[in-house]
Amino acid sequence: MASSTVVSQTSPRPGALPRTLLVLGRVALGSVFLYAAYAKLHFDGAWHLSDYHFFFAMMIDSYHILPLWGVQGMAQVLPWFELALGALLISGLALRWVGAATSGLLLVFIGAMVRAKMLGLEINCGCFGNNEKLGALTILRDSSLLVLALAVAIGAFILEKHKATASS
Amino acid sequence: MKWPLLDRIGLLLVVAALAVSWDSQATAQTKAASTPAPSPSNFTDRKSLGSKNAPITIEVFSDFQCPACRNFYETTLKQLIDNYVNTGKVYLVHRDFPLDMHPYSHQAARFANAAAELGQFESVERALFDKQDTWAPNGKIDDAISSTIPPAQLKKIHDVETQHLNEINAAIERDRTMGIQRNVNQTPTVYVTAHGKTEGLPGGGVDYQLLKKYLDFLLRQ
Numbered sequence: 001m002a003s004s005t006v007v008s009q010t011s012p013r014p015g016a017l018p019r020t021l022l023v024l025g026r027v028a029l030g031s032v033f034l035y036a037a038y039a040k041l042h043f044d045g046a047w048h049l050s051d052y053h054f055f056f057a058m059m060i061d062s063y064h065i066l067p068l069w070g071v072q073g074m075a076q077v078l079p080w081f082e083l084a085l086g087a088l089l090i091s092g093l094a095l096r097w098v099g100a101a102t103s104g105l106l107l108v109f110i111g112a113m114v115r116a117k118m119l120g121l122e123i124n125c126g127c128f129g130n131n132e133k134l135g136a137l138t139i140l141r142d143s144s145l146l147v148l149a150l151a152v153a154i155g156a157f158i159l160e161k162h163k164a165t166a167s168s
Numbered sequence: 169m170k171w172p173l174l175d176r177i178g179l180l181l182v183v184a185a186l187a188v189s190w191d192s193q194a195t196a197q198t199k200a201a202s203t204p205a206p207s208p209s210n211f212t213d214r215k216s217l218g219s220k221n222a223p224i225t226i227e228v229f230s231d232f233q234c235p236a237c238r239n240f241y242e243t244t245l246k247q248l249i250d251n252y253v254n255t256g257k258v259y260l261v262h263r264d265f266p267l268d269m270h271p272y273s274h275q276a277a278r279f280a281n282a283a284a285e286l287g288q289f290e291s292v293e294r295a296l297f298d299k300q301d302t303w304a305p306n307g308k309i310d311d312a313i314s315s316t317i318p319p320a321q322l323k324k325i326h327d328v329e330t331q332h333l334n335e336i337n338a339a340i341e342r343d344r345t346m347g348i349q350r351n352v353n354q355t356p357t358v359y360v361t362a363h364g365k366t367e368g369l370p371g372g373g374v375d376y377q378l379l380k381k382y383l384d385f386l387l388r389q
Contacts, residue, residue, distance in 0.1 A: 054382040
């Protein structure tokens with residue numbers, strides 16, 4: 001907090017447009033992740049806090065990548081991880097690392113989707129609930145989100161470096 | 169006017185013959201009326217396995233020619249039938265959802281429905297999926313499953329199919345319409361009903377171990 005005060009007093013602020021774009025980008029990306037978590041926990045008109053992982057595990061398993069224990073573990077954890085990422089992105093806390101983690105997660109998702117398409121698996125994406133079939137548009141959408149996540153992460157790193165340089 | 173005796177006997181015989189003929193026609197009509205054509209709901213019941221009073225009902229929208237349906241049947245449904253349906257925990261309902269992309273799936277569905285009418289749905293479903301590789305390329309279902317379903321039984325099934333073709337087609341269409349209303353867009357699609365709530369599982373089939381965990385969870389509630 002103290003260093004940011006110093007920056008604002010001793011160096012020119014980074015351009016307003018990049019900062020605004022960064023805020024918009026992280027809020028948009030955070031909202032998408034919050035919605036992804038919500039769709040895994042609330043579907044068919046009701047909350048599924050006690051049994052969401054059964055449904056999500058079935059979706060993860062349809063990718064034929066992980067063993068059963070991995071499928072179940074991921075199904076338990078992933079919605080909450082997405083929720084945390086979404087909240088952190090919107091709040092802007094630890095943005096460099098959150099942006100990097102989000103990029104990494106999206107990269108894993110895209111890899112799994114491309115693999116499924118290459119294997120000819122006719123499955124649902126599992127991204128936002130039950131009924132979205134995995135297709136080229138799904139991969140395109142997640143790729144766009146990856147570009148956005150990378151932009152947010154890189155932007156946050158540049159901003160931080162700029163602050164550090166200015167403060168030194 | 170006096171009739172000779174032989175003429176009188178002849179007239180009596182003719183009247184008697186007409187009476188017998190009318191009576192047999194009436195009996196036939198009465199018999200036909202007492203064995204009504206099966207209704208679509210009868211077919212649904214006959215395509216179901218297990219007890220209607222089971223705590224969980226599973227509906228499977230399926231296409232006999234779809235490879236994913238066969239895989240789901242072989243790897244999940246067989247175990248489900250053994251461990252949950254036959255033990256009274258699950259009532260398993262087959263819903264026909266023949267996809268237009270499969271040229272013989274309607275034919276197979278009609279055959280299975282006719283078998284259901286004879287109370288042989290389970291064995292015919294098993295035979296159709298077990299031998300899918302053999303009949304799916306050419307539609308020769310009889311040839312493919314004749315090793316498991318005896319020829320005399322095949323003939324009976326085809327007789328029922330011919331006799332009740334309209335009702336069978338109506339039953340299949342009814343299942344399909346129900347699926348479309350529920351946004352079924354792939355086969356197999358599974359719905360699980362328990363405690364008054366129906367949940368759709370991810371389409372394309374479900375691993376038996378994962379389904380088992382979900383069913384055990386529902387049964388514990």
